Amino acid sequence: MKNKIVIITGANSGIGKAAALKFATEGYRVVMACRNMDISAAAQKEIIEITKNKNVDLMKLDVSSFDSIRTFCTAFKSKYPQLDILIHNAAYLNHGLKEYQLSSENIELSFATNTFGPFLMTRLLADHLAKSSDPRVLNACTTNIKNFFDPKRKIEFDNLRGELKGTRPYSTYKMYGDSKMGLLMLTFKMAEELKSKGIKVNALMINRVKLSKETIHKMNSVWKVFARLQNLTNPLPSDMADNYFHICTSDEFKNVTGQLINHKREIVNPSISEVGFTQLKNVFGSSSYPKYATDPENVEQIWNLSNTLIENKIS
Numbered sequence: 001m002k003n004k005i006v007i008i009t010g011a012n013s014g015i016g017k018a019a020a021l022k023f024a025t026e027g028y029r030v031v032m033a034c035r036n037m038d039i040s041a042a043a044q045k046e047i048i049e050i051t052k053n054k055n056v057d058l059m060k061l062d063v064s065s066f067d068s069i070r071t072f073c074t075a076f077k078s079k080y081p082q083l084d085i086l087i088h089n090a091a092y093l094n095h096g097l098k099e100y101q102l103s104s105e106n107i108e109l110s111f112a113t114n115t116f117g118p119f120l121m122t123r124l125l126a127d128h129l130a131k132s133s134d135p136r137v138l139n140a141c142t143t144n145i146k147n148f149f150d151p152k153r154k155i156e157f158d159n160l161r162g163e164l165k166g167t168r169p170y171s172t173y174k175m176y177g178d179s180k181m182g183l184l185m186l187t188f189k190m191a192e193e194l195k196s197k198g199i200k201v202n203a204l205m206i207n208r209v210k211l212s213k214e215t216i217h218k219m220n221s222v223w224k225v226f227a228r229l230q231n232l233t234n235p236l237p238s239d240m241a242d243n244y245f246h247i248c249t250s251d252e253f254k255n256v257t258g259q260l261i262n263h264k265r266e267i268v269n270p271s272i273s274e275v276g277f278t279q280l281k282n283v284f285g286s287s288s289y290p291k292y293a294t295d296p297e298n299v300e301q302i303w304n305l306s307n308t309l310i311e312n313k314i315s
């Protein structure tokens with residue numbers, strides 16, 4: 001594995017850091033793509049010390065900013081000959097926040113970070129991925145998308161550029177789920193688009209994992225208590241990091257693309273029915289995802305919007 005290169009976004013804490021540790025332990029060349037260089041340098045040092053793998057690089061990236069993504073990708077391409085694995089792990093979710101947040105390019109912050117950023121980054125790195133003999137992209141999704149089993153739930157396409165900022169009630173939790181649904185829909189479309197280059201694109205439906213103390217530290221006091229209680233029973237980030245590793249390296253997933261995979265490493269299928277007993281199974285299980293994700297009108301909307309927003313950002 002000595003020459004295989006993996007980029008992990010948000011690799012300074014939680015699952016991303018655990019994944020960086022796992023890949024470094026297995027001898028991969030790891031690029032930690034992080035926004036806070038001081039905090040992340042400490043994580044990088046720790047990973048190098050534990051694994052004795054010196055090929056753990058740290059490069060600056062703010063996934064919520066198209067400009068930062070472009071700068072990162074240019075720097076990465078001039079430094080590395082190819083890319084084997086790209087893991088979009090970083091995400092924005094500020095629990096309990098009710099104030100609409102915009103990115104530097106005036107896009108709602110959850111969508112900028114969790115949906116359009118990974119979309120642009122994958123596009124910019126596609127040619128470098130295509131140089132690998134087994135290129136794989138993994139998008140970190142969430143069980144929160146199951147909220148779309150509610151037929152009333154829709155992505156707020158009319159409110160992703162601050163249009164209704166201050167007038168429509170805003171919840172980061174809802175916007176987070178919407179943005180991850182957007183990411184899932186783009187996963188399916190990008191997998192089709194990149195098939196001709198041999199690039200596999202999948203998403204992992206993460207259920208629950210112990211939150212890092214850094215993440216808990218950012219929460220307000222009510223959410224802090226809630227998060228600490230949940231942490232008593234939630235599994236360690238390293239379990240989910242093992243899933244990242246398995247999906248991105250194993251023979252089992254070598255030819256799998258355009259799929260949502262659950263924490264048990266099973267393929268999740270579109271629901272066959274969203275009423276009655278089947279709906280109960282949908283909501284409480286992890287074997288199906290809402291039909292909303294593959295509805296052609298919804299997919300076209302997110303696809304067109306993503307392409308419009310990143311126009312002029314492809315170099």
Ligand SMILES: NC(=O)c1ccc[n+]([C@@H]2O[C@H](COP(=O)([O-])OP(=O)(O)OC[C@H]3O[C@@H](n4cnc5c(N)ncnc54)[C@H](OP(=O)(O)O)[C@@H]3O)[C@@H](O)[C@H]2O)c1
Nearest residue numbers: 010013014015062063064089090091140142206208209215
């Ligand atoms: N933990 C769970 O229970 C759970 C459940 C479902 C899904 N997930 C998903 O799993 C992934 C990892 O979650 P986690 O719990 O391990 O998260 P975490 O510990 O909160 O880490 C999130 C990482 O993302 C980074 N990040 C946020 N915004 C960024 C930006 N604009 N640019 C670059 N990096 C940015 C953070 O960097 P800073 O340190 O600079 O903030 C941090 O390194 C996420 O995609 C999350 O949505 C997690």
